[in-house]
Amino acid sequence: MDDMKKVANSSCNDGVLLRMGLNDNKAGMEGLDKEKINKIIMEATKGSKFYENELKKDQQVNQRIEKMMQLKEKITAQQLLKAQLQVDKLVMELEQNRNLSSTIVHIDMDAFYAAVEMRDNPELKEKPIAVGSMSMLVREILAEYDPNFMPMGLDEAYLNITEHLEERLNWPEDRRRFFISTESTTGIGKDGMNMSAKFNKAEVSSSPVLFEDDTSLMDDNLEQRGLSVENSVVFGTSAEEVVKEIRFRIEQKTQLTASAGIAPNTMLAKMCSDRNKPNGQYRISPERLAVLDFLKDLPIRKVPGIGKVTEKMLKALGIVTCSELYHQRALLSLLFSEVSWRNFLDISLGLGSTHLEKDGERKSMSTERTFSEINTAEDQYSLCRELCRDLAQELQKEGLKGKTVTLKLKNVNFEVKTRASTVLSSVATEEEIFTVAKDLLGSEIDSVAPHPLRIRLMGVRVSGFLTEEEKKYQQKSITSFLKSGKEIGSLRLQPEKSNQEYFTKNSQAPHRGSFFDQKRAARQLNRENISPNKSRGKQLFHDDNSSEDFVEETKKVTDLQNSNVCKIFTCPVCFEKQSSNNLEELNRHIDECLNRMCVKDTVEISKNYSSRENTPNFLPQLKNEYVDKCQKNKTDQLAGTDQSASVSDNSANSNTEKIGQIIPDKSPREQQPSNLSDIARNVCMKQCLFPKRISQDNEDDFGKTEHTEGTSSSCSFEAKEDTVLVCPVCNSEQKTTNLVSFNRHVDVCLNKGLIQELTEKEDCLTKTDNMENFNRAFSGDLSKGQQCTNPSQGAKSTAR
DNA sequence: CTTTCGGCG
DNA sequence: AAGGCGCCGAAAG
Incomplete structure (x- = not known):
């Protein structure tokens, strides 16, 4: 960091020197008119103003990093272990849902190279270069492969060619034949010549490798077709061939080359298109190991969404490649917001959207x-x-x-x-x-x-x-509801409160920040008490960090989910042997163990745990070496062995992953849809949706986290006797006191679209989220974006 | 909610 | 070829 400052300073000096030099010039060259010089000086100062600001921004980033490092220092081994367990449970879930069945293509026009060509050959400027090229290819070429393809700006697009590939299998050869336009060769100048010459040479005549899976092209067809064959090319049926065909047609059409990536999801496809740029393509075959292998040594900077700041922050943690990103997943979950670290996790596992959803409503x-x-x-x-x-x-x-x-x-x-x-x-x-x-x-x-x-x-x-609903209801129901609210008190569950207050309060549900954030904050208060030996984790997490183990390591995590042996195991926290056939019990034990360390946390958390039902239906297999290690670690601790080095250097250990699934705990907010996806619970959720918010209003401790997270409160389906329920939408009194049927009425009243949307997404919604959406629609507060993200993909999986 | 930040093309 | 620009979403406060 000191180095950086030096560099910055010297650059500053250069700027000063430069300006002094200019003054010298000015003195020496009297013929130079004043204005010009002033302009130059202006430019210089503008440059330095800009540069100064860049330095300032850079220092701000450095401060962020410093803050992060301080936070990291305070992380205890226990916290890290717990995080590791939780993250690994998520890893398994993500692995289980990994979808490799789509074939996504990312096309990227080599615009930059075209620009360079243009610069070198001004004659070419006549060409209607990238102008509308993508929107043209919109219609003319890309749609043939995916009618729903997604253009991203002017020079790139995603295609989902999964279906096309299937159909194509039955296509006759002629449908895959394309004629080489000779027009392009008439282009004047070396470039026109070069380009077509290059194409002919590399892609048709002398490079059978490029058409490896189209055997027909090579031999007999040539003879059969006579003259025209010289000018035509047949593409095969594989994904590679399809993409070659697309690129061929693009070049024929626009005279511009394109690069492309083929992969099972958008994130990977995009990274692939970068691989053999310009005028090349790359494919990640739809196999888990191929994906992980691709990522292994890939610098995180190559990942869409990781810019220079994130790169720098992660670098400060010693993370440069994607496999390192995976290794540090536990630490990252403690240092970054939930959205961020989940995104990191998706990246390091190579997960992304497998379909091209049209981007949501603009915000x-x-x-x-x-x-x-x-x-x-x-x-x-x-x-x-x-x-x-x-x-x-x-x-x-x-x-x-x-x-x-x-x-x-x-x-x-x-x-x-x-x-x-x-x-x-x-x-x-x-x-x-x-x-x-x-x-x-x-x-x-x-x-x-x-x-x-x-x-x-x-x-x-x-x-x-x-939203549409709001536009509709804004003038009508809601306004009249709010107006009349003062007069008749629409929801009289708490007559002393105005409706305004009611809604305001509800929309303030305090659950910003990750589960870890919250817990971290709580733990911060009593850290001194709970960490008698801050460096406890060193040996527990021995980690060689070599990227070769990356693939193996992630494999281990997932392998566990298939193992359901082991009836006796050692608690990784208290190191006592536990035997039980009831996994739930074991989980509870570990939960309690973990949380015993966090004094004030314990009550809340165990309350949460005991009400959770998403216990994995398998038992972990704990290898002896793991137990040994843990016990060794314990004795080391007891012996007072001091390892004062930072724990993060070795935070990831394949052994620790073997117990990843023991902990069932997760706050409901971050709970992934279990593959059980049990309907019953969802039904209950729906029913709870409205009663809950009403009953909440009666509770004194409304604002408390446990409640807003919806973990423990029971559903009350009946409103109080003396309450009169007034639909907040149509503003009419409802006879029923049964909240379920009341809610049904409100459902009907409210725009169906929202409810439907919620229902569709309920897999990834928690009760809180549902309530939030409800509140938002209800109160007309739409300033917050949708919080639901598809659990199978990164929070920010596709760039806009 | 307001302001700043990171990232993209 | 590098960086300014316009834009967006999300984090931070």
């Missing part, structure tokens, strides 16, 4: 512009209006209305500020947006007064969109 829309300094309020306001106008136009195209307007400003020092304001009624038109934006701008101008606000960028964003 915001914005427009912004960079310009040379603007410092008069007048100009700034008119610019602001202009942006609002543009944005309003775009919003209208998609029929969107939002509640939050955000103004973004970048001053001449490259410092970015955003100011947001959320209004009660939604905005969509230029005027509506501007009304909000101008106030934000105004207060920013005021804040620097009497100095002028010197900006180089301004942007306006609208977010917090209304």
